[in-house]
Amino acid sequence: MRRLFALFVSCCVFMPSPAYCWWETGHQVVARIAVAHLTPAARSRIARVLNVLDTSQAVEDALAKAATWADETKAETGTGNWHFIDLTLQDDKSDIPLRCQDDNCAPARIRLFAARLSSKPPLDSRWSELDALRYVVHFVGDIHQPLHDISDADLGGNCERVNPPLDTAKNLHAVWDGAIVNALGHNDKALAAELEKEIDAMTPEAQHAVAAGDPDDWTWESHQIAVKDVYQYLHLPTEPILFPAGCKDAPVAITSTELQIGNAYIDEMAPVVRQQLVKAGLRLARLLNESL
Ligand SMILES: [Zn+2]
Numbered sequence: 001m002r003r004l005f006a007l008f009v010s011c012c013v014f015m016p017s018p019a020y021c022w023w024e025t026g027h028q029v030v031a032r033i034a035v036a037h038l039t040p041a042a043r044s045r046i047a048r049v050l051n052v053l054d055t056s057q058a059v060e061d062a063l064a065k066a067a068t069w070a071d072e073t074k075a076e077t078g079t080g081n082w083h084f085i086d087l088t089l090q091d092d093k094s095d096i097p098l099r100c101q102d103d104n105c106a107p108a109r110i111r112l113f114a115a116r117l118s119s120k121p122p123l124d125s126r127w128s129e130l131d132a133l134r135y136v137v138h139f140v141g142d143i144h145q146p147l148h149d150i151s152d153a154d155l156g157g158n159c160e161r162v163n164p165p166l167d168t169a170k171n172l173h174a175v176w177d178g179a180i181v182n183a184l185g186h187n188d189k190a191l192a193a194e195l196e197k198e199i200d201a202m203t204p205e206a207q208h209a210v211a212a213g214d215p216d217d218w219t220w221e222s223h224q225i226a227v228k229d230v231y232q233y234l235h236l237p238t239e240p241i242l243f244p245a246g247c248k249d250a251p252v253a254i255t256s257t258e259l260q261i262g263n264a265y266i267d268e269m270a271p272v273v274r275q276q277l278v279k280a281g282l283r284l285a286r287l288l289n290e291s292l
Helices: 005-014 024-035 040-050 056-066 106-117 129-143 172-184 188-200 204-211 215-232 263-291
Strands: 161-166 169-171
Touching: 024 056, 024 129, 024 172, 024 188, 024 263, 040 056, 040 129, 040 263, 056 129, 106 129, 106 215, 106 263, 129 215, 129 263, 161 172, 169 172, 172 263, 188 263, 204 263, 215 263
Parallel strands: none
Antiparallel strands: 161 169
């Protein structure tokens, strides 16, 4: 288990307020947006898999609930590595397979579980159709959190402290997991409805363009956002390629960092996160429409 298993578990299972996981709110918003863009056939199939009525509201509520199952069960299933990919600041897109040994990374798992939903052969019979659906929904959300697609020997920003804490975020990863999303709104249903209005204002061609690409394309795009809007913006030093098991093994330049992040950064990054949520929702819908 490389990264952060303990940290993710502590964030996503034991935190008193679930809104501070990436994104309990974010995952739910992505699922809700996707449901609004499903074909009738895909929605019916999802309703059957989730065992709810085939109405837009019932499927939306059920898929939003299902969207966080992968975080809630990752300790017992030992699948923590599936939620991210450690692409270094020195990597380029062709390095994705190198950083995804044995398909233990988010974009590979999206492909494998989407294939499971299509009944294309063959995936570990350990996972049911319901599990495959819940993983696809969750991992598409995860790869749109830019710090799930990068490593600077810092466990995706977990090893850089933020002092004073922002909201309750005490490290950089938590700023992107929770603080920025929370600045957009705590209520996933209201936030999804707000973003849906932005999508409605787009032409069908623009929506189609956003939904294009494959999980590797989306991962690389998120990685580039992390490079520009996190590592370059905050002037973090580029570290040698290293994948520490925990922050205590990270380079001193990382562990000695104490970032002061003010509301100006949150305000500037909020539109980036809004865009990531919209993209994830439309892309998830396309993937499900094609797979189901
Ligand atoms: Zn996750």
